[in-house]
Amino acid sequence: MAGPYARYDKLLFDKPADRVLRVTFNRPETFNSVDAETHAQMTDLWVDIGRDPEVNAVIVTGAGRAFSAGGDFNLLEGIAGNFDVVMRTWREAKDLVYNIINCSKPIVSAINGPAAGAGLVVALLADISIAGRRAKIVDGHPRLGVAAGDAAAIIWPLLCGMAKAKYYLLTGKAVSGEEAERIGLVSMCVDDDELQSIALETATSLATGAQSAIRWTKYSLNNWLRQAGPTFDASTALEMLGFMGDDVKEGIAALREKREASFRRDCPL
Numbered sequence: 724m725a726g727p728y729a730r731y732d733k734l735l736f737d738k739p740a741d742r743v744l745r746v747t748f749n750r751p752e753t754f755n756s757v758d759a760e761t762h763a764q765m766t767d768l769w770v771d772i773g774r775d776p777e778v779n780a781v782i783v784t785g786a787g788r789a790f791s792a793g794g795d796f797n798l799l800e801g802i803a804g805n806f807d808v809v810m811r812t813w814r815e816a817k818d819l820v821y822n823i824i825n826c827s828k829p830i831v832s833a834i835n836g837p838a839a840g841a842g843l844v845v846a847l848l849a850d851i852s853i854a855g856r857r858a859k860i861v862d863g864h865p866r867l868g869v870a871a872g873d874a875a876a877i878i879w880p881l882l883c884g885m886a887k888a889k890y891y892l893l894t895g896k897a898v899s900g901e902e903a904e905r906i907g908l909v910s911m912c913v914d915d916d917e918l919q920s921i922a923l924e925t926a927t928s929l930a931t932g933a934q935s936a937i938r939w940t941k942y943s944l945n946n947w948l949r950q951a952g953p954t955f956d957a958s959t960a961l962e963m964l965g966f967m968g969d970d971v972k973e974g975i976a977a978l979r980e981k982r983e984a985s986f987r988r989d990c991p992l
Contacts, residue, residue, distance in 0.1 A: 726775075727771045727774070727775055728768075728771065730764075731764045731767075731768060732764075733749070733750075733758070733760050733761040733764050734746055734747065734748065734749060734761070734764060734765075734768070735747040735748075735749040735786065739782070739923055740923060740926070740927045740930065741927075741930065741931075742777065742778060742779040742780065742930040742931075743778075743779070743780050743781070743782065743923070743926045743927055743930045744772065744775070744778045744780075744781050744782070745781075745782040745783075745784065745923075746768070746781060746782070746783045746784075747783075747784055747785065747786050748761075748783075748784070748785040748786060748789075748790065748791045748842060749786045750786075751785075751786040751787030751788070751789070753792065753795060754785075754787070754788070754789035754791070754792035754836070754837060755785040755786060755787070755789050755790065755791040755792060755842065756791070756792045756793065756794065756795035757791060757792075757793060757794050757795060757798060757840060757841045757842060758794075758795050758797060758798050759797075759798050759801060762794070762798065762812070762815055762819075762841055763815060765819055765841060765845070766815045766818045766819040766822060767818075767822075768822075769819075769822035769823050769825075769826040770822055770826075772826055772828055773825070773826045773827050773828060775828075778828055779828060779829075779929065779930035779931075779934060780828060780829050780830075780831065780926040780927070780929040780930040781826075781828055781829070781830045781831065781926070782830075782831050782832075782833055782922050782923065782926045783830060783831070783832045783833070783845050783846070783849060784832070784833040784834075784835055784919065784922065785835055785836065785838075785842070787836075788835070788836045789835070789836040789837045789838075790832075790833075790834045790835055790836055790837060790838040790842055790843075790846055790858070791837075791838055791839070791840070791841070791842020791843070791845075791846075792837055792839055792840070792842065793839035793840020793841055793842055793843065793863075794840045794841060796975065796978070796979060799867070799971075799975050800975055802966045803966050803971050803972055803975065804966070804967060804972070806967065809963045809966050809967060810963075812963065812966075813959060813960065813963040816841075816872060816873060816959050816962075816963075817955075817956065817959055819841065819844060820844060820848065820873070820874045820877075820955060820959075821952075823844070823845065823848045823849075824848065824945050824948050824949065825945075827938045827941070827942070828938070829850045829851070829926075829929045829937055829938070829941055830845075830848075830849040830850050830851075831849055831850070831851045831852075831853065831922050831925050831926045831929070832845060832846045832847075832849035832851070832852045832853065832922075833853050833855075833918050833919055833921075833922035834846050834852065834853065834854040834855060834858040834860070834900065834909065834918075835855050835857075835858070835915070835918055835919075836855070836857060836858060836859065837858075837859045837861070838858065838859070838860050838861075839860075839861050839862065839863060840863075840873065841873065843860065843861075843862060843873070844873045844874045846860070847860075847874065847878050847879075847882065847908070847909070848874055848878060848948075850941055851910045851925055851929075852908075852909040852910045852911075853909065853910060853911055853912075853913060853918060853921060853922050853925065854900035854903050854904065854909045854911070854912045854913075854918075855900055855912070855913065855914070855915040855918040856899070856900045856901060856912060856913070856914060856915055857899075857900065857915055858899065858900035858903065858909075858912070859897050859898075859899065859900075860897065860898040860899075860900075860903050860908065860909075861895065861896070861897040861898065862875050862879070862891065862892055862895065863895045864892075864895070864962060865892070865893060865894075865895055866895040866974065866978075866984065867971060867974040867975065867978070868965060868968070868970030868971040868972075868973060868974030868975075868984065868986060869962045869965030869966055869970070869971050869974070870958060870961040870962045870964075870965050871892045871958065871962070872958045872959040872960075872961065872962025872963070873959065873962070874955065875888075875892055875958065876951075876954050876955055876957075876958035877948055877951040877952075877954055877955045877958075878948070879891070879892060879908070881947060881948070881951070882907050882908050882909075883906040883907045883908045884906075884907070887906050887908075900912040969987065970984075970986045970987060973985060973986060974986070
């Protein structure tokens with residue numbers, strides 16, 4: 724797509740309705756995993772969307788059978804043990820979350836399969852999150868050997884309560900679309916063949932409504948997330964600290980080899 728989105732070559736853009744922009748993670752061959760370039764582009768995108776006078780609402784979804792599988796192995800291995808890359812990733816991770824929170828346009832996520840990592844940030848921080856029944860939501864940071872950073876510490880407890888948040892974030896267990904709706908983690912769960920049409924219907928309603936009322940309501944509600952900024956900053960910093968340790972190397976190797984990880988059994992904390 725030309726204009727302000729021409730530089731975002733790792734993402735797919737179209738306008739399925741007037742003043743509705745659809746953003747699609749477009750690496751279906753890897754379940755829309757996120758490489759370093761995609762991570763950077765995801766971070767900057769929301770600023771341009773906020774400034775685009777032709778866009779009133781946004782849909783985010785994934786090509787093929789997945790929403791986004793999160794960071795790919797090359798991205799994770801490039802971060803592990805590399806202080807400069809860790810610092811850059813930390814900045815991007817913070818900017819991604821705050822840019823979504825501060826984007827004035829309402830965002831609708833259509834979660835059409837597995838959603839993890841940086842992709843899950845967008846899925847759950849969306850103002851309205853719609854999951855298909857075969858959605859599989861998982862925050863697997865501890866299974867990777869790092870703290871649950873990204874947006875987990877601020878958004879999960881607010882959506883589904885602290886007890887459920889701790890259960891899923893500490894264990895790394897997956898949440899189905901139906902269970903995510905039941906516990907309040909997503910706005911709704913719908914049949915997979917209706918997911919995209921319902922997301923478009925929702926976004927169109929937002930795009931044609933009273934824009935000042937919708938945007939100011941979003942701004943006000945997102946103050947709950949802004950108040951949790953110190954919690955988010957700490958969790959993401961601790962995630963990045965984990966990338967400087969040994970557990971993450973074992974976690975990446977275990978994921979590559981499709982086996983259980985053998986992490987160290989103690990921690991000096």
